[in-house]
Amino acid sequence: MTDPVLAALRDLAEPAPATLADRVVDGWLRVPGPLGEVYAVVGARGVRLLRPAAFAGELDAFLEDYRSRHGRPVRPAPRAPRGLLPALRGRGEGPALDLGDLTPFAREVLAVTARIPAGQIRPYGWVAREAGHPAAVRAVGTVLARNPVPLLVPCHRVVRSDGDVGQYLSGRADKVALLEREGVELAHLEALAAAGTRLVGSDTTGVVCFPTCHHARRITTAHRHGFPSLARARAAGYRPCRDCRPS
Incomplete structure (x- = not known):
């Protein structure tokens, strides 16, 4: 008993x-x-x-x-x-992460990077701005080069402002493969960059986006307009997308 x-x-x-x-x-x-x-x-x-x-x-x-x-x-x-x-496998919210050894700045950079959706890319300057340090573009690059949890924090989705995909901790080829696996059309983005196009807008909505934004992908050719900068887009009467928040 x-x-x-x-x-x-x-x-x-x-x-x-x-x-x-x-x-x-x-x-x-x-x-x-x-x-x-x-x-x-x-x-x-x-x-x-x-x-x-x-x-x-x-x-x-x-x-x-x-x-x-x-x-x-x-x-x-x-x-x-x-x-x-x-x-x-590209599904779910992911596991808990222990990033307590990193600086507050590094944790904020990784938190911003983690919010970039699959199949989309953002420039280093965008990450710096979203992290609250718009002048710290080089420092952002250093943090992402040392990312302790790539794939879980998708630093492969951060590229150079000139449109080049840039480097990756396990090699540029891996970065390209990961982006293409997510459906990013790199050849199309390279062609846009060569033409000086950094943002695309719709003349039906008056909204301008990064080219990989899911809103940008729905713009038909007849209503698509390219811009070299947000300033030029604003001057033409466009406002920035509230989702991809172009800078």
């Missing part, structure tokens, strides 16, 4: 503190990504690091580098955190 006092104490107690180890030991796992396998390191509060396996190299070296950089032991994780696998 169960002792009622022991039963009451058991009900009041928290589950056995497996979380105690989780607070001091991170977990690693290897999972499929959009361009091949990726290594992920997960802490108690979320994903701390994500790297394409082909870029990160041998697993042992990757884990040893993580230990030395972060001063934390790491062991195999029992399972993928909720949301990680769907996010890597």
Whole structure:
């Protein structure tokens, strides 16, 4: 017969503190990504690091580098955190992230970048403005070059202001492949950039957008007009799109 006092104490107690180890030991796992396998390191509060396996190299070296950089032991994780696998397949909101080691500026840059929809791109200057630091374009580039969780925070969707896709931590080819996988027509964007077109507007709505904005994609050829800058678009009587917020 169960002792009622022991039963009451058991009900009041928290589950056995497996979380105690989780607070001091991170977990690693290897999972499929959009361009091949990726290594992920997960802490108690979320994903701390994500790297394409082909870029990160041998697993042992990757884990040893993580230990030395972060001063934390790491062991195999029992399972993928909720949301990680769907996010890597392009679905869902994604897992919790642990970006507590970053500066407030870096966290804000990544938060802005995370809001760029799939299939759309934004220039570095737009990210700087949305993060509240319009003059910090170079600093934005540095933050994104060191993004600890690419694919989850889609820095591949940030490009140069001249229309060139720019670089990526695992190589330009990966950036191009990720964008094309999301349906971005890079050849079309390059042609627009070569013609000096940075924004497109509809003469039926009087709204001007980034070319990859979902509103811009619905503009028919007869009603589409290109502009080299927002200032020129405003001078022609257009207002900026409230969704893509061109700068």
